[in-house]
Amino acid sequence: MLIPETMSAIVLTGHGGPEKLVYRTDLPVPKPRPDEVLIEVSACGLNNTDIKVREAQYAVDFDPNSGLDEAGAAASIASTLGETSLRFPRIQGADIVGHIVAVGSDISADRIGQRVLIDFSIYHAKDSDGRPRMDLSNVDYIGHGADGGFAEYAVVPAINAHEIHRDIADTALATFGCATLTAEHMLSRVGAREGDKILITGAGGGVGSAAIQLARARGAIPYAVTSRGKEAAIMALGAEGCLCRQDFSDVENKFDKEAFLAAVAKVTGRTRSMDAVIDQVGGVMFHGLLQALRPDGHYISAGTIAGYTPRVNLHTVYMAFLNIHGSSQGQPEDFVRIVEYIEAGKIEPTLGGVYRLSQLHEAQKTFQAKDYVGNIVVVPDAKWPELGAPHVER
Numbered sequence: 152m153l154i155p156e157t158m159s160a161i162v163l164t165g166h167g168g169p170e171k172l173v174y175r176t177d178l179p180v181p182k183p184r185p186d187e188v189l190i191e192v193s194a195c196g197l198n199n200t201d202i203k204v205r206e207a208q209y210a211v212d213f214d215p216n217s218g219l220d221e222a223g224a225a226a227s228i229a230s231t232l233g234e235t236s237l238r239f240p241r242i243q244g245a246d247i248v249g250h251i252v253a254v255g256s257d258i259s260a261d262r263i264g265q266r267v268l269i270d271f272s273i274y275h276a277k278d279s280d281g282r283p284r285m286d287l288s289n290v291d292y293i294g295h296g297a298d299g300g301f302a303e304y305a306v307v308p309a310i311n312a313h314e315i316h317r318d319i320a321d322t323a324l325a326t327f328g329c330a331t332l333t334a335e336h337m338l339s340r341v342g343a344r345e346g347d348k349i350l351i352t353g354a355g356g357g358v359g360s361a362a363i364q365l366a367r368a369r370g371a372i373p374y375a376v377t378s379r380g381k382e383a384a385i386m387a388l389g390a391e392g393c394l395c396r397q398d399f400s401d402v403e404n405k406f407d408k409e410a411f412l413a414a415v416a417k418v419t420g421r422t423r424s425m426d427a428v429i430d431q432v433g434g435v436m437f438h439g440l441l442q443a444l445r446p447d448g449h450y451i452s453a454g455t456i457a458g459y460t461p462r463v464n465l466h467t468v469y470m471a472f473l474n475i476h477g478s479s480q481g482q483p484e485d486f487v488r489i490v491e492y493i494e495a496g497k498i499e500p501t502l503g504g505v506y507r508l509s510q511l512h513e514a515q516k517t518f519q520a521k522d523y524v525g526n527i528v529v530v531p532d533a534k535w536p537e538l539g540a541p542h543v544e545r
């Protein structure tokens with residue numbers, strides 16, 4: 152196949168609003184290093200992380216008790232042992248699907264032609280046999296520490312490119328990836344087992360909708376917190392019961408804890424009944440979520456869509472022997488499990504919409520409105536006419 156010299160892509164030119172995302176048609180096609188492959192991108196999923204990085208919203212070091220203004224807090228992902236690996240211009244886009252069209256000198260040419268889904272994590276640490284290993288102090292991701300998939304071509308480590316045989320559209324396949332890996336790692340981290348009751352917040356979103364299916368795939372029983380109107384779609388994904396967040400939380404983010412705990416009791420028969428909470432939301436709901444747990448239950452956060460400085464009564468934590476975890480991304484073995492689930496049809500894609508790459512601004516606007524279930528993807532403009540069904544055109 153003839154690989155062109157230049158390509159179209161969206162580059163992030165600095166921190167700020169959508170105007171920092173610029174569509175270019177004159178960028179060089181990257182060349183794979185010895186252990187990398189070149190992907191011709193056919194679809195790429197959207198993520199909150201791309202938006203938060205653009206807006207410099209990761210105030211990891213901010214101490215809410217410091218009395219300082221949080222606007223001045225350090226606000227970027229510190230990876231590679233404390234230093235940010237983000238450089239401008241950067242091509243974002245973590246959830247890449249495409250075909251291998253060239254390989255680095257260490258990789259077999261037999262891989263050319265494979266259709267692949269990319270594990271977006273950059274695992275800097277390696278085992279003695281050279282295989283990537285999750286080292287929590289030294290992990291990064293494609294689209295942040297290296298260029299990603301909002302482009303016609305991308306290079307990735309060959310080991311991150313997982314061949315997919317299942318017959319589903321590339322656009323649908325691109326809904327798996329970052330959110331799915333995060334959800335699977337959260338379930339692993341809380342030790343979710345067959346029969347466990349798992350409460351999942353933000354269930355209509357990428358991580359939440361993945362967590363419902365992945366909980367079922369391992370035999371656990373998922374319960375969802377979601378918006379009114381999304382219940383039927385969430386039940387169809389496999390939820391055992393739905394709690395409608397508008398029944399206990401309003402637009403000002405006020406939270407009626409008694410109504411929430413009554414809703415938990417209604418779906419499970421008991422208030423403190425959950426073995427684990429998989430939370431993407433945080434904010435005012437945080438304390439109620441802890442109270443929904445059985446003693447020695449597990450809470451895990453991978454997101455703070457309703458606020459990242461919640462108040463907590465620590466008596467609730469230590470008197471009930473609660474286990475509190477944090478997580479983002481996942482481990483190589485989590486991704487391998489996801490690929491097995493996809494191939495076996497144990498998890499299904501949830502495609503909320505498809506946009507042309509050049510329309511990334513509009514795609515992110517829809518993504519942020521959250522009035523869909525699953526994830527939104529973009530396809531390079533040149534691939535638009537080739538889109539196969541099923542897809543949801545926007």
Ligand SMILES: NC(=O)c1ccc[n+]([C@@H]2O[C@H](COP(=O)([O-])OP(=O)(O)OC[C@H]3O[C@@H](n4cnc5c(N)ncnc54)[C@H](OP(=O)(O)O)[C@@H]3O)[C@@H](O)[C@H]2O)c1
Pocket residue numbers: 198199200203328329330331333352353354355356357358359376377378381396404431432453454455456457478479480518521525
């Ligand atoms: N995607 C990833 O791989 C990843 C990885 C690490 C961390 N995170 C973080 O995890 C969080 C969720 O990510 P995502 O990709 O699943 O996001 P998403 O697709 O945007 O979904 C978030 C969901 O949260 C719910 N929600 C939105 N506003 C809310 C509010 N004010 N109060 C309560 N619920 C609200 C909505 O679901 P309902 O309408 O169903 O309630 C929404 O669909 C984000 O903070 C993200 O930065 C994501």
